Amino acid sequence: MRKLFLILITILCGLSVSAQGVLNVRINEVLVRNDSDIIDDYGQRESWIEIFNTGYERVDIGGCYIGIRYADRFDGNGNKVIQKYYIPRNNPNTSIEPLGYRLFFCEGTGSKGTFYTNFRLGDEPVDMIILYSANGKDIISVFRFPDTYTPVPDQAWGIIGHDEIESKVFPKLTRAEKRALTSYDAYLDAIATGLKYQPRPMVQSTPLATNEINEEISHDELFRQQDPSGIVMTLIAMGVVFLALVAIFIIFKVFGMVMMKRSNRNSINNGGEAVVGKQAKNGGYTGEEVAAIAMALKMYQEDLHVRESSIITINNVSRKYSPWNSKIHGITELPMRKSHN
Amino acid sequence: MTMFLEGGFGSFIGQNLQEFWSITGFANATWGHIVMIIVGLFFLYLGIKHKMEPMLLVPIGFGILIGNIPFHDGMQIGIYEEGSVLNYLYFGVKNGIYPPLIFLGIGAMTDFSALISNPKLMTIGAAAQLGIFGAYIISLATGFTAAEAGAIGIIGGADGPTAIFLSSRLAPDMMGAIAIAAYSYMALVPVLQPWIMKLCTTPKERLIRMKPPRPISKSEKLMFPIIGLLLTCFLVPSGLPLLGMLFLGNLLKESGVTKRLANTAGGPLIDIVTILIGLTVGASTQATTFLTEKSLLVFAIGALSFIIATFGGVLFVKFLNLFLKEGNKINPLIGNAGVSAVPDAARVSQEIGLKYDKNNHLLMHAMGPNVAGVIGSAVAAGILLGFLG
Known part of the structure; x- marks a missing residue:
């Protein structure tokens, strides 16, 4: 491949x-x-x-x-x-x-x-x-x-x-x-x-x-001579901008409708009911409401966390002896001269 | 040594000190430098103290200070002197390299969901481009050449990188003034827009509640950059550098398989390029090239272009509402967001909307025309480049 x-x-x-x-x-x-x-x-x-x-x-x-x-x-x-x-x-x-x-x-x-x-x-x-x-x-x-x-x-x-x-x-x-x-x-x-x-x-x-x-006259100057006020340019350009964005609008309008239908069909096939685009009508939650609930839950949890962190816990800090925390074992001893009698 | 012996030690020191003095900034300063340094400080003040577009105004403001340190020509330190470090950095601005890279980052950071869920908002982004062409007409009437008029007009697109990209092609001499004007007015969106929004809307219209956006599937998100690129660039190929990078960035984000690339494009890359573009654009505004009557006119027309764009967006929503059923109507307070200025213009919609109804959150809806404005201004830039480049 x-x-x-x-x-x-x-x-x-x-x-x-x-x-x-x-x-x-x-x-x-x-x-x-x-x-x-x-x-x-x-x-x-x-x-x-x-x-x-x-x-x-x-x-x-x-x-x-x-x-x-x-x-x-x-x-x-x-x-x-x-x-x-x-x-x-x-x-x-x-x-x-x-x-x-x-x-x-x-x-x-x-x-x-x-x-x-x-x-x-x-x-x-x-x-x-x-x-x-x-x-x-x-x-x-x-x-x-x-x-x-x-x-x-x-x-x-x-x-x-x-x-x-x-x-x-x-x-x-x-x-x-x-x-x-x-x-x-x-x-x-x-x-x-x-x-x-x-x-x-x-x-x-x-x-x-x-x-x-x-060619003494530049391209843009030639354009200016033909359209001294700029009206033609405005009309053409605005037309093209609209055309480009309206084309995207139409495609995504159609595409969106197809996607919504597909989503509803899948939902119905799975034993539920059509939900997309109908939440508000059915008395369900809108996106904004869901966002508000999620935000409230998050704030509530953060609040809990703050309260929890305010609890003072007193622990026993006594250190038990172990060879691993022994100071004497952690220090390199200086070499000592031994006298030979 | 001979000079030292003949003239004496004092004279030798004096001559060298005099020579040193002649290369200092103090000796070369003109009133223009001082004015520009004050302008730079003002930008820093706006950015730091009032947090107005700090990411841009701080590097630009500091860049203005750097660009207006007076010096003796020929030291290879100025931004316009070939071989200087600043000149190398400026290459990216002069040749339109930085703006597409910024668009890559913008694409990687932008969520087009609001737009996809309610695609008719796209047309608001198109209507707000009226500011560009309004400014083009005014510029022509005030005696600018067609190429200069096109470059000035793009200020109305409220998109700094697009303004830099187009002006570097159409009117390189005016790029500094145009970029500064575009970024300044983007920072001043909260000042420029609200009064127009209030002027054009009735109290009843301001209370319109829009339907919540529908959930968007991953397929739709994936399709958007691909279809968007093909449609817009087939129509306006000259917009390819900007639109190509914008949609690529978005695809990196939405594909879900290039998270690292998306994170880099929307994070470190855009940060680096923003620093470079801000610094070099600021530094390019040297007093000699910037303090001219033309620059003042650019600023005046730039302000008008923002005003026209806002009028265009808001009035178009009102026009659109004539054809929409009750319940599907659009709150005209999001019309201002059709100018790019992401997300400041959308924030203005939200703030003004909340003033009249504390429970009417327009931010999500306003993001639709806001990102459509980015696409619209890039398309408009492509058209101007195609006709006048």
Whole structure:
């Protein structure tokens, strides 16, 4: 039983990690032509890809793959060529904190470190960037440039909108739809088309920061603008509070009635009569009366106790001799020097 | 040594004494510090002499003294200075850790029997939340931002931990003032509520005798935290930290198999957290951040929110009585207990009830809306957090 329980816990943990962890990650922002944007640790200006952990738990992307799909390069099957970069494991920096960002510089050799990919972005037309899970097949995030896209110096493209994580709005294809897809490219395009948030050109790049730079008005201020008097909030909130508590009221009203009936039935079955809720009517004792009687009895008993304790008892205190209370046996005697004549 | 030789021994001592003087509290004191120390002493006086919420006012009052000892910046001793001990303790307030722990203890100490036996009392707890939203409307009208208004409004929930939890999220800068206002008015419930209760009720209504609560089975007690959690948190997930812990604490108590956990949650744990929360909230009210016009407004609106909540609770009972049969009617004197402030508000109902009928004990009945108020205010906090957070 314990083993089964442990296995169940392990499976659940595994499921939660795989389901909620890495799926919360998305490709958030991409800069293809870096002329005067940020420089990397080697002092170079490279194209970069920003990964964003949209979730509220730490996620390690070590072991995952970042792939780019070349727009004009095809393999033997007629699919566009995808070049993948393996994100090395065992680097603590690949673990992204909740709502955290990581930047990958696309410098082309893949030998400068974990965050330097083996491909370049600006050399050949690239129409899609894909983040794959550790098996290299399952898609975590897709970032597709529109057909009309041509790289503009220092213009980043990003996902604006984060009220829902991408995995939750990932399009689910039916079997029929999947059958209709003739190629892997078509499959990737179908996924990219179905995404709620599509990449958009940004006014300025925001590496390692939120893309919502134009959102000057805070969420609560927007709410205030829509409801300046607070009446709407009051009505909604009071409604919800009432709804929550009335729902509990209804459930416990019904539940209480069931319990009372059951209690009465049990009482009758045991040869008595229905008592619950009828004490007062039958001339029996109410709860308050029972409490009062109990209190009176307690006070009476305490009173007795006090009276009892006031009795003075005189006992004989004489101590009879016993080797156990003998003083002489309780004291360690000092050693005495014996003289030898 | 050179300085000692050049300037002489007297000059050396003088310079060091001057330097020492510059770091003492006397040299750094401002009128603000003095005012806040007086406020702290007043809280201690209320707590110790008049026994008004002593468990909270004493640590808060002493915390105010600690927070307003003037000192030289950079010594890593102030509550807002990173790395200081007080700052570490304050982490639990700033990040909303202490309030859910307190709710765990409250759950472990609360008996929901009165509520389960007469569940319609639940609606009174909902009606009394009007104070929160009344204060929200007033705060908006006085120029506060929506987030600040929400944080101020929660004072009307009469629940200190909830107020701290919400204000730490919505308006961290105002948390000290909001927490102090919430706890102060909770202590002043016996002063704020009776006149409203008398004003809103007729002599006949005050004499209404309510039916004694029916006995509650263990199954009902067990089901309450589970159903309560599922219903409220599915509706308002943002209230999960508070409601989850409240109902967990109650389940520990009612399950009967986790007595040690329940005892710890309702005993040593809540005591420790109460000390920490009281001390740090008090210490966070430093003169520079606390003595502002905003704080005064917070106090004024906080008082109004309590008044509105009491009106809401009492008048709602009168409204409810219109639909209830004779014999099932509710004494409107328990309407005030819909604000949380457990058990002070229920005690007020009992005292006022006894004034008009020496044999009409309302305490048990008032505990129903009182604990419903705890749930209601946590739900309301969740809604505010959901909309404005």
